Amino acid sequence: MVTTAETYHVPVLLQESVDGLDIQPDGIYVDVTFGGGGHSREILSRLGKNGHLYSFDQDADAEKNIVDDARFTFVRSNFRYITNWMQYYGVEHIDGLLADLGVSSHHFDDETRGFSFRFDAPLDMRMNKRAGQTAADMLNNYTEEQLADVFYLYGEMKNARRIAKAIVDHRQQKPVLTTADLSEVIEPLMRSEREKKDLARLYQALRIEVNHEMDALRDMLRGATTLLREGGRLSVITYHSLEDRIVKNVMKAGNAEGKIEQDFFGHINSPFRLVNKVTVPSDEEQQRNPRSRSAKLRIAEKNK
Structure with a gap:
């Protein structure tokens, strides 16, 4: 388009x-x-x-x-x-x-930027593509405690610690680089009736942290x-x-x-x-x- x-x-x-x-x-x-x-x-x-x-x-x-x-x-x-x-x-x-x-x-409609879980794309999420760390950098380098804090503070997610632990456990075998990778890790932790809302909160938290x-x-x-x-x-x-x-x-x-x-x-x-x-x-x-x-x-x- x-x-x-x-x-x-x-x-x-x-x-x-x-x-x-x-x-x-x-x-x-x-x-x-x-x-x-x-x-x-x-x-x-x-x-x-x-x-x-x-x-x-x-x-x-x-x-x-x-x-x-x-x-x-x-x-x-x-x-x-x-x-x-x-x-x-x-x-x-x-x-x-x-x-x-x-x-x-x-940003939500651009399939290449990683702002939306609707598309399989690299987890970038930077407003300024010319500078700073990506969401993938963060997911693969932050400690479990740092990730939990991000999900709780910026996504207001009650299961922030469980999600953070799942990501850290997963990345020891395979890095989390795309939206599909992230979905693979966290979908088992999401309740089906709240999945879209919880995913939106998670992506909001990542975006806020990436862009300060x-x-x-x-x-x-x-x-x-x-x-x-x-x-x-x-x-x-x-x-x-x-x-x-x-x-x-x-x-x-x-x-x-x-x-x-x-x-x-x-x-x-x-x-x-x-x-x-x-x-x-x-x-x-x-x-x-x-x-x-x-x-x-x-x-x-x-x-x-």
């Missing part, structure tokens, strides 16, 4: 997330998850001639969707380095930042908190409880841990005020785009 910007990734909560930025025509905005460019194009459609958009993506495949617009700059990098890149471009403050977290539909997603998210949100000018907006779409907890904590307390600091009068000291209640996709969007079913949109404004 030929990949186009339209098929690469169907943007989730497109209007709601961009509306949440309260676009100022001459403002400076950042889309830290460019992907197929759907959210970026919508932001550009609302900018005037003096506005500018910086969009991040570390995946080389996303570069095929780059927008030809003088008001647009594509940054080939992990979004965790947003502070450094904005400094490089001479940007002191931004008016808004949008993040559509998780994995794009392109939680650390990158914390770094990006820390940078966004510093970069946003007073009245600037943060619009973030999450897909699982781990990332949603971090986003919620930052928006409520100003830190990823959710540590509340109060002034003398008991008011919470936070750099943000919440703009919306959690927004979820409409039934129609969920039917049209199954990936959207677990999506949650949170919007916050930098305090003035």
Whole structure:
């Protein structure tokens, strides 16, 4: 199948997330998850001639969707380095930042990347194919305890230790290199009625660890908190409880841990005020785009 910007990734909560930025025509905005460019194009459609958009993506495949617009700059990098890149471009403050977290539909549908158990493929799972260890590297080199921690912390799997032991026992005879190899090891440990859900959790855990997603998210949100000018907006779409907890904590307390600091009068000291209640996709969007079913949109404004 030929990949186009339209098929690469169907943007989730497109209007709601961009509306949440309260676009100022001459403002400076950042889309830290460019992907197929759907959210970026919508932001550009609302900018005037003096506005500018910086969009991040570390995946080389996303570069095929780059927008030809003088008001647009594509940054080939992990979004965790947003502070450094904005400094490089001479940007002191931004008016808004949008993040559509998780994995794009392109990654799930690409049979060669190993993000999905639907295909027999090498266990890669790197968002940036040019750097870092693969999921196979991890499965064949981590200790049993390290693997169990990954499956429990990032997949919230109750049988994390049994799965880790099975992988370590198996790799002593034969390395775990493909999705088929991994299925061979773990399927006997899966209950048939929960197999797909448990496999999804396992693959989520591996992907998060391979790409250091939680650390990158914390770094990006820390940078966004510093970069946003007073009245600037943060619009973030999450897909699982781990990332949603971090986003919620930052928006409520100003830190990823959710540590509340109060002034003398008991008011919470936070750099943000919440703009919306959690927004979820409409039934129609969920039917049209199954990936959207677990999506949650949170919007916050930098305090003035």
